[in-house]
Amino acid sequence: MIKKLNRKFYNRSTLKVAKDLLGKYLVVQKNGELLSGKIVETEAYIGYKNPASHAYRGMTPRNEVMFGDPGYAYVYFTYGMHHCLNLVTEENGYPAAVLIRALEPVQGIEIMQKRRKRKGLTDLASGPAKLCQALGVDLKFNGEDLCSDSLWVEDKGEVIKSISSSTRIGIKEKDKKNWRFFLKNNEFVSR
Numbered sequence: 001m002i003k004k005l006n007r008k009f010y011n012r013s014t015l016k017v018a019k020d021l022l023g024k025y026l027v028v029q030k031n032g033e034l035l036s037g038k039i040v041e042t043e044a045y046i047g048y049k050n051p052a053s054h055a056y057r058g059m060t061p062r063n064e065v066m067f068g069d070p071g072y073a074y075v076y077f078t079y080g081m082h083h084c085l086n087l088v089t090e091e092n093g094y095p096a097a098v099l100i101r102a103l104e105p106v107q108g109i110e111i112m113q114k115r116r117k118r119k120g121l122t123d124l125a126s127g128p129a130k131l132c133q134a135l136g137v138d139l140k141f142n143g144e145d146l147c148s149d150s151l152w153v154e155d156k157g158e159v160i161k162s163i164s165s166s167t168r169i170g171i172k173e174k175d176k177k178n179w180r181f182f183l184k185n186n187e188f189v190s191r
Contacts, residue, residue: 005153010070010146014089014096018044019181021087023160024153026103028135033111035135037103037125039153041182041189043168045086046096050177052168055095065143066095073151075132075142082129083138087146087153101169101180102126104188105134127190 005024010017019042027036045053054063054076065074066088074086074097086097103125105112112124112134125131132138137151144151162184167176169190182189 003155003157004147005071005155007069007071007147010087010089011091012089014044014046014098015179017087017089018042018098018179019163021098021100021153022163022181022183023158024155025106026100026131026135027107027152027154028137029150030136033108033136035108035111036154037105037107037131037135038158038188039100039102040104040186041100041102041180043099043101043181044096044179045099046090046179047094053095059095063095066097068092068143071146073137073141073144073146075137075139075144077139078129083132084128085132085137085141099128100131101128102182102188102190103131103134104186111136122187126188 021039021042024039025036026039048055055066059067069092070089072088074088076084086099088097090096105121105124116124116134125134146152164182164184165178166180168180
């Protein structure tokens with residue numbers, strides 16, 4: 001039986017959600033294809049006072065979803081070539097989200113390999129842009145309800161024993177926080 005995470009799961013502290021997403025399964029159903037992977041790495045982005053957050057300078061057409069209800073996808077396009085998937089957290093009006101940084105591919109691996117032009121499993125979804133490319137997540141998913149039948153996160157009841165944390169990757173601001181969470185010793189974590 002599929003146990004999708006509900007909106008209440010996302011309407012909590014972003015740091016808690018970022019940790020609790022580890023070991024859950026991100027699922028995309030598009031054009032009759034079902035693809036999924038175990039979430040092995042996340043990063044938290046919280047509020048107006050965090051210079052690394054897209055919300056730092058206030059609401060814009062690009063980040064508007066981040067200010068909305070919890071349990072929606074915030075997808076953005078970066079460097080003119082990559083998409084990144086975030087899951088909106090906390091209450092409506094307070095901008096916070098969790099970036100999905102890496103997945104362990106589980107279902108639809110052949111499709112992921114074709115999209116990524118890679119055979120090796122560890123490189124298919126070991127980074128936020130890689131996983132979006134592998135899963136076919138693009139700007140059409142921005143604002144998608146995570147309780148829908150096209151994009152969701154499942155809880156398969158896996159018990160996670162060892163979570164590590166570090167500073168977020170690529171953040172140059174002075175307020176480096178240990179808001180990157182990952183499964184310790186997992187080969188699918190980004191490098």
